[in-house]
Amino acid sequence: MKEKKVYATIIGGGEAGMICACTAAEKSKDNKILILEKADRIGKKLLVTGNGKCNLTNLNSSSNNYHGKGCENLINILYQKYNPQYILKFFENNGLITASDIKGRVYPISKYAGSVLDVLRYALNKNHVEIECDCNIERINKTKWGFEINYNDTIVKTKKLIIATGGKFDYKGAESGSCDIINMLNFKKTQLSPALSPIYVKSNIIHQLKGIRMSAKVTLKKDGKEIKSEYGEVQFTNNALSGICIFNLSRYANKTDDCIVSVQFLPEMSYNEIFSMLKNRIKLFNKDNISDIFIGMFRKNLAKAIINSCKINENKNTADLTDNEIKALAKVLYSWDFKTTVKSDFKNAQVTAGGVYLNEIDKITFESKKHKDLYIIGEALDIDADCGGYNLQFAFASGMKVGENL
Ligand SMILES: Cc1cc2nc3c(=O)[nH]c(=O)nc-3n(C[C@H](O)[C@H](O)[C@H](O)COP(=O)(O)OP(=O)(O)OC[C@H]3O[C@@H](n4cnc5c(N)ncnc54)[C@H](O)[C@@H]3O)c2cc1C
Numbered sequence: 001m002k003e004k005k006v007y008a009t010i011i012g013g014g015e016a017g018m019i020c021a022c023t024a025a026e027k028s029k030d031n032k033i034l035i036l037e038k039a040d041r042i043g044k045k046l047l048v049t050g051n052g053k054c055n056l057t058n059l060n061s062s063s064n065n066y067h068g069k070g071c072e073n074l075i076n077i078l079y080q081k082y083n084p085q086y087i088l089k090f091f092e093n094n095g096l097i098t099a100s101d102i103k104g105r106v107y108p109i110s111k112y113a114g115s116v117l118d119v120l121r122y123a124l125n126k127n128h129v130e131i132e133c134d135c136n137i138e139r140i141n142k143t144k145w146g147f148e149i150n151y152n153d154t155i156v157k158t159k160k161l162i163i164a165t166g167g168k169f170d171y172k173g174a175e176s177g178s179c180d181i182i183n184m185l186n187f188k189k190t191q192l193s194p195a196l197s198p199i200y201v202k203s204n205i206i207h208q209l210k211g212i213r214m215s216a217k218v219t220l221k222k223d224g225k226e227i228k229s230e231y232g233e234v235q236f237t238n239n240a241l242s243g244i245c246i247f248n249l250s251r252y253a254n255k256t257d258d259c260i261v262s263v264q265f266l267p268e269m270s271y272n273e274i275f276s277m278l279k280n281r282i283k284l285f286n287k288d289n290i291s292d293i294f295i296g297m298f299r300k301n302l303a304k305a306i307i308n309s310c311k312i313n314e315n316k317n318t319a320d321l322t323d324n325e326i327k328a329l330a331k332v333l334y335s336w337d338f339k340t341t342v343k344s345d346f347k348n349a350q351v352t353a354g355g356v357y358l359n360e361i362d363k364i365t366f367e368s369k370k371h372k373d374l375y376i377i378g379e380a381l382d383i384d385a386d387c388g389g390y391n392l393q394f395a396f397a398s399g400m401k402v403g404e405n406l
Pocket residue numbers: 011012013014015016017036037038039042043044045046048049050051054055056057135137164165166167170171176177178179180181349350351377378379380388389390391392393395
């Protein structure tokens with residue numbers, strides 16, 4: 001059995017763990033900092049973020065973008081200092097050049113997530129952080145001096161211990177090992193569910209919409225009551241609705257059964273206005289095929305699916321449409337309702353909603369209330385965020401906060 005002694009050990013070489021290690025090592029050059037990572041390399045998930053472009057933060061980040069019991073206070077305090085500008089300063093000081101879009105989303109100018117990982121690796125190397133991959137952590141014991149961690153025939157004695165093991169699943173949908181560590185240390189965690197995922201729906205029509213992208217207002221409802229609504233581009237797949245606006249509804253849809261997603265392609269119009277518009281277009285396309293009333297409005301396959309969803313014969317002439325058929329079309333255009341089915345799995349989700357209860361930690365220092373000198377950061381905590389760079393912002397901010405103050 002090999003033995004080693006270090007000042008601080010970070011379990012998990014994701015974004016929170018890497019930046020925590022860099023800042024801790026930078027702050028105190030004499031302290032040995034070690035990362036123990038289960039996978040064969042650190043930062044693997046980072047490479048797939050933002051569709052490979054890595055949306056590393058959002059300039060408009062505020063507590064409104066975050067979810068988790070008690071997170072508002074924690075975020076407000078944390079972002080007084082560890083806000084997007086502070087995080088970007090760290091990256092800039094280590095060579096990363098970034099640019100933001102009109103929604104405040106920040107990307108490396110290379111539009112290549114590898115650039116962000118390169119910078120983190122460079123900073124880890126420069127600050128002599130020791131990294132061990134393929135680690136199978138078997139035991140963690142509290143000692144008088146700190147902690148003893150057993151892994152791969154090795155015992156490491158460490159004064160400080162940081163848990164940065166992320167969500168329940170890795171980016172490929174395999175169990176990450178995060179829960180093993182949380183259970184080993186007896187932390188209470190909330191129920192875990194997938195978030196930022198497509199929403200699967202029950203519909204005979206949805207397959208006809210596959211590949212269509214359309215701007216819309218989307219509203220998630222349960223028992224007729226609105227849970228949340230968003231505007232954005234909806235992407236239709238074979239059996240699901242997708243796109244950023246849908247991702248932002250998914251954390252609610254994945255927690256409960258029998259919801260409805262209403263899609264409004266013309267959200268600025270009332271039902272009566274849509275009905276009158278259809279009447280006018282029927283006059284305009286008098287005696288033409290029914291699908292012609294959607295010329296200049298929708299793509300042909302979307303028009304066809306709308307007609308089919310109203311069970312109207314698609315060969316019908318506009319002149320033969322009944323009032324009830326026009327009402328049915330107006331209803332779908334006003335609000336097209338899709339029933340949700342199976343909850344999304346973690347495989348298609350970007351983050352885990354839920355994690356270690358926030359009342360297990362001090363909300364200012366992230367130190368565990370149960371174990372002194374132990375800290376929990378990043379997605380392992382019961383905090384998840386909307387789509388748009390807010391999740392990485394939190395991983396980096398919590399990592400830097402703990403790293404700078406170890
Ligand atoms: C496809 C995809 C795209 C995304 N795009 C964005 C985006 O553009 N912007 C954004 O803000 N967020 C995005 N996210 C979310 C973001 O990646 C996460 O919120 C963030 O990675 C969380 O960082 P973390 O360090 O807490 O956890 P992770 O990055 O998950 O890191 C945890 C690390 O701990 C390791 N680990 C787990 N268990 C153990 C164990 N037992 N022993 C040792 N090591 C262990 C894991 O292998 C992993 O390396 C995306 C996520 C996905 C999946």
